[in-house]
Amino acid sequence: MVLSNEDELKQKIQDGYIVESREEMTEGYRKALIVQLTVQADTELMSAPAYWMAARHAPSTNTQVSAHAIIQDELAHANIAYRLLEDIGESKEQLVYGRQPHEFKHPYGFDQPLDNWADLVVANGFFDRAGITLLSDVYQNTSYGPLKRALVKVDMEETFHLRHGEVWMRRLAKAGGEAKEIVQCSVDWMFPMTIEWFGLPDDLKRHSGQLDYKLKGLSNDELRQVWMSSTVPLCEELGLNVPAHFDSETEEYVLDYPFPCEYDTADKRWVFEDGESTWDTVFKRWKGRGPMNEIYVESIQRSRRDVGGWLAEKRQAY
Amino acid sequence: MIERVYDVFARKHRGDQLAHIGYVDALDDEMARVYAWKTYDEENWFEMCVIRRSNIIPVNRQDGPFSGSKGEGE
Ligand SMILES: [Fe+2]
Numbered sequence: 001m002v003l004s005n006e007d008e009l010k011q012k013i014q015d016g017y018i019v020e021s022r023e024e025m026t027e028g029y030r031k032a033l034i035v036q037l038t039v040q041a042d043t044e045l046m047s048a049p050a051y052w053m054a055a056r057h058a059p060s061t062n063t064q065v066s067a068h069a070i071i072q073d074e075l076a077h078a079n080i081a082y083r084l085l086e087d088i089g090e091s092k093e094q095l096v097y098g099r100q101p102h103e104f105k106h107p108y109g110f111d112q113p114l115d116n117w118a119d120l121v122v123a124n125g126f127f128d129r130a131g132i133t134l135l136s137d138v139y140q141n142t143s144y145g146p147l148k149r150a151l152v153k154v155d156m157e158e159t160f161h162l163r164h165g166e167v168w169m170r171r172l173a174k175a176g177g178e179a180k181e182i183v184q185c186s187v188d189w190m191f192p193m194t195i196e197w198f199g200l201p202d203d204l205k206r207h208s209g210q211l212d213y214k215l216k217g218l219s220n221d222e223l224r225q226v227w228m229s230s231t232v233p234l235c236e237e238l239g240l241n242v243p244a245h246f247d248s249e250t251e252e253y254v255l256d257y258p259f260p261c262e263y264d265t266a267d268k269r270w271v272f273e274d275g276e277s278t279w280d281t282v283f284k285r286w287k288g289r290g291p292m293n294e295i296y297v298e299s300i301q302r303s304r305r306d307v308g309g310w311l312a313e314k315r316q317a318y
Numbered sequence: 319m320i321e322r323v324y325d326v327f328a329r330k331h332r333g334d335q336l337a338h339i340g341y342v343d344a345l346d347d348e349m350a351r352v353y354a355w356k357t358y359d360e361e362n363w364f365e366m367c368v369i370r371r372s373n374i375i376p377v378n379r380q381d382g383p384f385s386g387s388k389g390e391g392e
Pocket residue numbers: 044073074077131154158
C-alpha cells in the first residue's frame with residue numbers, strides 16, 4: 001500500500017498504525033527516521049573507540065574484560081542501527097567509511113577523552129543512562145516496527161552497561177580518599193555534558209516532525225527530567241556533588257548552574273563563572289566537534305585500510 | 319569480497335516460537351554463523367539459525383526487506 005501524503009500518514013500513525021517497510025513511508029517520514037537512526041548508530045559506534053581507549057586504564061585483567069564486553073555490545077548496537085538504515089535506502093559502507101569525522105552525528109560528549117577508569121565508569125553511569133532514557137522512549141513510542149523489535153536486545157545490554165557504571169561509581173565513592181576524588185572529577189565534567197546531550201529546551205525547540213511521526217514520545221526537557229530523576233538521587237546517595245537538585249514545590253529537578261554553558265576542553269571544565277551562554281554558541285561548539293573526534297573516527301576507519309593493505313601486501317609477496 | 323545480508327532467527331527455550339531477532343552482513347555462511355552467535359549474545363539461546371536474505375521467498379507481500387533479491391550483493 002502506498003500512501004500519498006504526509007498528513008494522511010501522520011494521522012494513521014497517531015491512530016496506532018505501525019510502519020513496516022520503506023514502501024509504506026512518505027519521504028518526510030523516511031528523512032526523519034534517517035536522522036534519528038544516524039544519530040543512534042553514530043553514538044553507538046563512537047562509544048566503542050572512546051571506551052576502548054579508556055579500558056587501558058582498567059585496574060585489572062578481569063575489569064578490562066568487562067569493559068571489552070561492553071565495547072563488543074556497542075559495536076553490535078551500531079551494526080543493528082546501520083543495518084536498519086540500509087533497509088530504508090542508506091549505505092552502511094558510506095556512513096561508516098565514507099564520511100569525514102565532523103560529519104558524524106553523535107553527541108559532543110563522545111568527542112571527549114575518557115582519561116581514566118573513573119571517566120569510563122561514569123560514562124557508563126551517565127552516558128549509557130542517557131542512551132537508555134532516549135531509547136526506552138523510542139521503544140515505547142516508535143511507529144517503526146523493525147526498530148522497536150531491534151531495541152529489545154539493545155535495551156537489555158545497555159542495562160548491563162549502566163549497572164557496570166553504577167556498581168563501579170559506588171565502589172570508588174565508598175573507597176573514599178583519592179578514589180572518591182577522581183570519580184567526583186569525572187562527575188563534574190560529565191554531568192553537564194549529559195544534560196546538554198538532550199538538546200534544546202522545549203521553549204526554543206523547532207518543530208521537527210519526530211513527534212508527529214511518533215518516532216519518539218517525550219520532549220527534550222521531559223527526557224532530561226527522566227535522566228536526572230535517576231542520576232541525581234544516585235549521586236546524592238554516594239556523596240557525590242552534582243549541580244542540580246529536586247524542587248519539591250514544582251516537583252522537578254532544577255539545574256544549579258547557568259544553562260547552556262561553555263566548556264573548556266583543555267581544562268575539561270565547564271566555565272560556570274562566565275554565566276549563561278547562548279544555544280547558537282553551543283551549536284557552533286558542537287559543529288566544530290571536540291578534541292577526540294578525528295582520533296575516534298580515524299581509529300574506526302583505519303581498521304579497514306590496515307587490513308586491506310596488509311592483505312594486498314601478502315598477495316603481492318606471494 | 320561481497321558481503322551478503324543474513325537474517326538471524328532464534329528461540330530462547332524449547333517450545334518457544336522461532337523468531338526473527340536481527341541481521342548480520344557476512345562474506346560467507348560460516349562467517350554469518352559466527353557473527354550471529356557473537357552479535358546476538360544477549361540470551362542463552364536454545365536454538366539459533368541464519369538464512370541468506372536472498373533465499374527468503376515472500377509469499378503475500380511485495381514490499382519490505384524480504385521482497386525481491388535486495389539481500390544479494392549489498
Ligand atoms: Fe549501546
